[in-house]
Amino acid sequence: MLIEKSFTALKESMESLKMPPLNQEDSLSFTEHGHFSSNISFAAAKVMKKNPMEIALKIAESMKGEFMLSSSAVKPGFINVTFTDRALIDEMKEIASEINWGKKDINKGKVNLEFVSANPTGPLVLVNMRAGVAGNCLAKIMQYSGYDAVKENYVNDSGKQVHNLGASILFHIAKDKGEFPENGYKGSYIKDIAFEVQKNHPPLNWSEENINLCADEGKRIILESQKKSLEKFHIVFDSWVYESFIRNEYIKKTEEYLREKKYIYVNENAVFLRTTDFGDDKDRVIYKSDGEMTYFLPDIAYHFYKAERGFDRIIDILGPDHHGYTSRIKASLQMLDKKSRFDIIIAQIVTLYRNNEKYEMSKRAGDFISMDELAEEIDPDVLKFLVLSRKLSQPFNFDIEKAKETTMDNPVYYVQYAYARLSSLMSNACINSFSDISYDYDSLGDDSLRSIAAKLLEFPYTVYSIAETYEIQKLPTYIVSLSSLIHSYYHDNRIITDDKKETNIKISVLFAARRILRTAFEMIGITVKERMEKNEV
C-alpha cells in the first residue's frame, strides 16, 4: 500500500538523519495539501529541541521512493508528499484485484465484544438497536484491523427480574391471584405470553412453583422474539452466555478468589467488596444484610469468565443506565488481576420525537416503542446509517415523522445511489472484473479523478483508527464524503466515450471506488444496491 510505503520512506529518512524513533502512524493526516501529510517534525522538534521547519526541510529532502512525485516542507513544519499518477494507478489495481485490500493480515489479538445484553423480560428497545448495530459494525471493523473479534450476548436469565416476569405472567392466568406484583411488567406482550402459556398447561394456581414455570416459559418466548428482532437488523452473535451458567459455574470460584485476596469484608451483616481500592467512590455490596446476593457478584463472575478465556481485549457496550456502574466493574476486573485491556463504551439514550413532541417511554410500565415497531415505520438501512452517524457516547434524538418525510434527503440513499451509479457504469462498459481493465498508462488526466483515487487510500486508516478509538461515526462520514466526490465527478464528466484509453483510465479509479464503497457498506451493514428503485414520496 502506498501509505505504508510512505511510512517506510519517512522512517528511513529519519533514521538516516539520526532522528529519534517516533511512531509515524500517529502523525499521519489526510489533507488537501498532498496525498500524505505528516506533522512528525513537530514531535521531533520537541525531543530534539530544534526548529520544526528545519527538521521538516531535512526530512522532505531526504525522503526517497519512485512512487513520490514530490515531498515538501511547508510553513511551520508540515511534510506533504504527492504521489505519481503511476503509483496511484498501481494502487487502483491493487484495490481492484485484492478482495480484502487494506485488511491487516497480522494477528493483533483476541477481542471479546459484548453488546445488547438485555434482560429477557420484554422486547428490545431502541437503545438495544443502537448498541446492536454499533457492536455488529465494530466487530467487522476490528476484524478488518487485524483483531479476532467475538460478538457476545449476555442473558440475565436468573435473579429477581426474571421472578418478577414469572409473577407478572401468572397474574394473568391464576384465578386466585393477589395484588399485581411490585415491580411487575405491565406491557401488553405479557398478556400474549400468558395466553401462550395457558394453551400449553393445565390451569395454574398462584404458587412459587408456577411463578417459576411462567418465568421459564416467558424467558424462552421472549428470547426467541428478541433473536428475531436482532435478525431484522442482521445482528448476529457468535456467543451467548447465560447468567444461570455463570451462577452455577463461576460465582463460587470468583468469591473464593476475592476472599483470598482479602477484597471482601463484612459490615452490619452485609458483605462488601473493596472497590475503593481501585478508584471507585464507595465500596459495593455483594451480599445484602438479609443474605441475598446482589446483581453485582454475578457480573464480576461473568467478567472473570471472560478474562479466563484468554482475550487480549474486553469491550463492553453498555446502556445509558450503566453509567454509574463502570468504575465498580473496572475496579473488580483489576482485582481479578488479568492483563486484558478492558474498555467500556456507553451507548447513550435514544429519544424519539413525534412532530417535535418528546415521546416518553418506560419499559416497566409497558409504555415504549420496541425496535420492531420502529423498523416497521422506518427502513432498517436508514436507521442503521442514522444511528451510526452519531457519536455513540452522545444522546441520539430523532423525530420519526421527520425521518419519514425526509427520506428524499436521507444520506443512506445518497450513498447507495453513488454505488448504483458506479454499478451501472461498469455494466455499460462491460467491466465484470479487474481483468477487464487495463492499467498500463501513466497519467490520470485531471485532478478530480486524482482526488477520488487519493480518497480511497484513506479508507483503511479510517477503519484502523476506529478499532482503537471506537468512534464509529467516522465511517459514515467517510462514506458520505467519498460518495460526494463520486456524484460530483459523475455529473461533470462523461465516463464512457469513444476514447478507449480515457474511458479505461476513469473506469480504473471508479471500479476501485466501487470496491471500497461495497466494503464500507458491508461494514456498517447497509444493503448494497446495484440499482435504485424509484421511491414514491
Next chain:
RNA sequence: GCCCCUGUAGCUCAGUGGAUAGAGCAUUUGUUUCCUAAACAAAGGGCCACAAGUUCGAUUCUUGUCAGGGGCACCA
C-alpha cells in the same frame, strides 16, 4: 449535595494542539448527459457559550463561571 456528559451556522450534528472550522436540512439562484433531479454548482449564514491558564501556536488541553441533559441505592 456528589459524579459524568454536552454547549460549533436558523435547525440536526461532524471535526481538529496547527495550514481558509465542515456536512445535511432550511433560504436564494442556476444546471437535467451513461442510472433517471434520490444528483451537481454557487450565494448568504459563525466572538467554535464566557473568562483565565498551559506554548511557538488553543475552537481542540487545564481550571473557573454560566446554561442544558443524565446518573446517585443493601434496585436490576
